[in-house]
Amino acid sequence: MGMNVLIVDDHESNRILVRYLLESEGHDCIEAENGQIAVEQFDEHQPDFVLMDIVMPVMDGYEAASLIKKRAGDTHVPIIFLTAKHDEKSLLACLESGGDDYLPKPINGIVLKAKIKAHARTQELTQQVHAKNSELTRLHATLTQEHEMGRHVLNHTLKRSLQNCKNVKSYLSSMSTFNGDIFLLAENPSGGLYAFLGDFTGHGLAAAIGTIPVSQAFFSMCEKSMPIMEIASSMNKSLKSFLPEYMFCAATLIHVPESGDKALVWAGGLPDAYITRPGEGLVSVVKSRHMPLGIVPAERFNSEIELHELRYGDKLFMFTDGILEGSPTDSDEMFGEERVMDSLDRRVKEGGQERVFDGLLDDYHSFSQGSAQQDDISLVEITAGPIDNSSVIDLEPKTNLPWSVNVDLDAERIHSQPDPIVQVIKVLPADLFLYRRADMIRTILSELYSNSLEHGLLALDSTIKGSHDGFTKYYQQRQERMDALDAGRISISVSFDYERSGSELKISLRDTGKGFDFASQNEDLAMNTKPWGRGIALVRSLCETVEYSDEGRCVEATLALNPNDRKERYPPIAPA
Structure with a gap:
């Protein structure tokens, strides 16, 4: 392809x-008899190439080359x-003034x-x-703009999260x-x-995008006081x-009631959480027993929760795997669960509960020795004790009349x-007095129904x-x-009797099965390490009587409900 040559x-x-040599090769030529005219011709024609003599009147080649390079940008x-000059000084001056090469005179056509x-x-x-750099510059500007937009959207989404709660510390x-x-x-x-800690697959914007539907579902259902079983399912x-x-x-979802004396937990995919106690150190492990969110379809999703009793001053720690995977630059050894557990236990025993959160982070950073982060890192501490919630609404029942809901399920309805x-939960009266215990009510019903179906009918x-x-x-x-079930029945009854001194919610189930050895299900939840029997133990821990x-074939559970019971058994927590 021909060029325009000055x-x-x-x-x-x-x-x-x-000119003869170049035009024979298909190039177009422009001529100038001195440096000044050359600069003018360059401004007018913008040639692709310049062949420059050195010694000329008006303006020499050195000055003209320098001006042309500046104009080219x-x-x-x-x-x-x-050039006819062959001395080292002249050739060096050619290059220093902006020249890219030189050719001695007389000119050799082949070499030229x-x-x-x-x-x-x-x-x-x-x-x-240059074209790629321009494209990269444009893409970078576009990406920066998109990042700003993404940051704005995500920040707006997360602004709804409760701030400055004295019971909670977080580090992200x-x-x-x-x-x-x-x-x-x-x-x-x-x-x-309600507290939710999640870790999406990957890093950066692609991972962060998932926070939008999660936060929307979380805040929408929290505003309705929904149980965490339903929040996790949603x-x-x-x-x-x-x-x-x-x-x-991977996520852990926790509901701490107003009394602050228990934690209802759904955990799937994150590292195990831990509970520490003043003077005792690490006292309990909150196992992550479920699959992460977004993997299994709704009909196979396991929304079962666990109840963990807490004492005043207990601290529950949950974190993402970024802490476990931290390592020094020159080593593949990771911080790991053992170091997390040791840090929590040691910090409580050495300095008390107040330094555990910062102490764990100090131990992590000391171990990783300032190496570059390989993953996002999050740590959350929840302190047991009454939750100071100024926006709590009046929890008096809407009616003081007793009521009951009865559901009868035959084999066909059990299949469908x-x-x-x-x-059943949906047909209960829409009363926030009940929603306060919605997690417990659903857990009790689910465990008792599962027991009637699996050990009664099946x-x-x-x-x-x-x-x-x-x-x-x-x-x-x-x-x-x-698949073989074609007969049998399970009857469910939920009844409520209002008394200001102490109301009761009674839940009863009856099935037409052969019955089962219920006496073997009396083991305490904390003492049960077997892979079965935890459901009834959990129900017993939630209810006054079972x-x-x-x-x-028949079971009746009683759940105490007192609208005036704020369980002020603990002194207030000092501000952090």
Whole structure:
């Protein structure tokens, strides 16, 4: 492809010779007899290439080359000096004034053509680099603008999270501009707190985008005082439809009631959480027992929760795996769970509860020795004790009349309603007086219904879960017997009797099965380490009474409800 070449020489014969050589190669030529005219011609024609003599009247080649280079700016315009001078000083001056090459006189046509071709290739590469740099600059500006927009949207989304709660401390450090970890905190309108810690697959903006549907579902359901079982189910359903298949959210969801003496926990995929106690150190592990959010479809999602009793001053610590995976620059050894547990236990015993949070972070940073973060890092501390919630609404029942809800499920309805407890909860009176205990009510109903179905109608034996592949066998048997179930009935009754001195919610279930050995289900929840029997133990820990009759076919549980009971058993927590 021909180029536009500026030939600068005060001898016309030299210009004619060079012009002849170049035009034979398909190039267009412009001539100038001195440096000043060369600069003017450059401004007018913007040539691709310049061949420059050195010694000329009015303005020499050195000055002209320097001016042309300045006018070219970022555009690469090669300048080849044509000179009869061969001394080192002259050749050095050629390069210092902006020249890219030189060719001695008399001019060798073959060498001239070769040099022009070589510099043309360099010029083409330079133009490509310049074009790519321009494109990168444009893309960077666009990306910066998009990041600003993303940051604005995400910050606006997270602004709804409760700030400055004296019961909660949090530390979040992102690996990049956007954080794939998310911590949400919200008041329960009927008293207490909801806390959510999540860790999305990956890092940066792609991971952070998932925080939008999570936060929307979280705050929407918290405003309605929904139980965390339903919040977890809603989040899972939302993320399953929103995220690509390779993404999910490891999470822990906690509800601490207004009394602050217990924590209801749903945990899936995050590292285990820990509970410390003043003077005792690390006292309990909160196991992460479920799959992360966004993996399993709604019909297979396990929303079961665990109850952890707390004493005043206990601290519950939850964190993402970024803390566990921290390591020094020159080592592959990770901080790990053992160091986390040791730090929590040691810090309590050495300096008391108030320094545990900062102490764990100090131990982490000391171990990692300032190495670059390999993951987003989050740490949350929740202190047991009464939750000071000024926005708690009046929890008097809407009616002081007794009421009851009765549901009768035959085999056909049992098949058509995989989780009938959701429907039972929905038909209960829409009263925030009940929503205050919604998690407990749903947990009690779910565990008792599961027991009536699996051990009553299906006559399953939970002890097989203790074998190597026991859970697989158990659920295979469950599916087989469910497929064969064509008769049987489960009756559910929920009744409420209002008394200002102490109301009661009674939950009873009756099935038409063969019954089961309910006497073997009396083991305390804290003492039960077997892979079965925890459901009834959990119900007993939540209820005032749990009584089985008719060989296990009938059960009645009583849950105490006192609208005036704020459980002020603890002194207030001093501000952090």
